[in-house]
Amino acid sequence: MKILSIAFNTFRENLRDKLLYNLLIFALLMIGSSIIISKLTLGDFDRLMIDIGLASVNLFGVLIAIFIGIGLVSKEIDKKTIYTIVSKPVARYQFLLGKYLGLLVTLLINTTIMTGGLLVVLWARNVTVEGLLFQAVGMIFVEFMVMTAVAMLFSTFTSTTLSAIFTLAIYVIGHLTPDLKTFGEKMDELGRLVMNGLYYTLPNLERFNLKGHVIHHQAISGTDLVLIACYGLAYTAMLLFLAALIFERRDFR
């Protein structure tokens, strides 16, 4: 219950963040612009629209996750609002989880709005929508969960600027992890070791990318979906656990 109260308060706090609305408007503009682009394209414009649409949902959602996520905890410490919370019988991990869940609620609503925008655009151009599209959005949301946890982990021990840089770096590299291995193969012994290390420790974010499946109408099995989701959840749990360990030892000064 304490966690939920903190989550709800965090959600209210997020709703006051102008950044949220700016990113949301940009996302909707991007999605909307695919109508114009589709009119200029000959042939397979529906693929293009889905491609642009899902990419926008992913990118802008991740930007929200990162830029609000890095401030979740650090803002409370800077503003000293955390003093009144940690001095109540609230364990620090509960505080952390509450902040995390609060942002997830915000993201859930944003994802719904962005997906709604995408559906409107597709409907306007008479593109048939398959259930696969929703599965893809679901996996994008799992990616948000991972990225929010990454942002939160960094913000428990570094400045907001560094947290933003690191988290963005992980987002970019996370989508390139399969390349890391191939890359390493062409390097010397040490390079291969480093690249392999990164490959196995960084989140493999391409796993959550089902755009190709949607565009090519390739159904994905239920077991695969569950496995991907479990991978995301396990990775998130690990990140949050680490964040809680670090946060537990911190002095709030």
Place this chain on the structure above:
Amino acid sequence: MGVGGDDVICLNRLSKTFRVGFWGKKVTAVDQVSLAVRRGEVFGFLGPNGAGKTTTLKMLMGLIYPTSGTATIFGYPIGTPQAKARLGFLPESPYFYDYLTGREFLRFYGHLFGLRGAWLERRVDELLEVVGMAHARDLQLRKFSKGMLQRVGIAQALINDPELVVLDEPMSGLDPIGRKEVRDLILRLKESGKTVLFSSHILHDAELLCDRVAMIMKGRLVACGHVSDLLAGGATQEAELLVERLLPEALERMRSFAKKVVLQGEQVMVVLASQQDVDRAIDLVRSVKGKVVSLTPQKASLEDLFIREAKGAREPVEVAA
């Protein structure tokens, strides 16, 4: 588990060293402080700016970790949920979620104690009343003045009807009326059997309120005990006598044994060093049909003690990295 059954808070050689600056220079903010706060008393934690009061209280609240030493609250180690369950805390110059209204704000803190429902609503309204903020219950905190924030801050510390209330400079930012209200509130808490620990550098407040005080300077405990006992150390027998209608020759005789005689228009102020001199002076005034306006014993104040200790306090312990 508790040390001494009636001690609510118990500090045992509690220390905190901060590392500051690029080279991690050590600054000892709190240096081996040991003291106990007993059940039902109002305890003042006094010291000049930078003495280490806030640092000590933050350690007690589990916000920062001691470098060495231990402390317990209700017998539980500081920082544990059990230690925090029955206490209320007002941080120094508090900052709150400014988008909440007075009511939402208190409700939120109630939830953190697992309180809810009609009981919580009643408690919230009652507390807003107690701190004189009932008119601002639906106003966002961003529109509050500093003193209003301080008041809701105190209300949030009381939301769980705590047995122990810890206040870091509760009077700061308040006008004289507000100060008086906080003093009354502290006394009311004491009456209802609560223990109150508050920090302050306003000694007058402490003198009026506290059963016992601790004085800390540059991180070290320099005095701790009943206000009256601490004052007895520097006590004087001096008294100030104010008289009227004193004839000049009587004035001359008064000068012969008084410590100081000051003419103030119609009145004469006489400072006398001992009880004996006081008796003599009064006899003299009466023998010439003069009038005693007032007789005030010169009490030593905490302020004198404070200033004496501040002069003697050592520089903070600083060790280069």
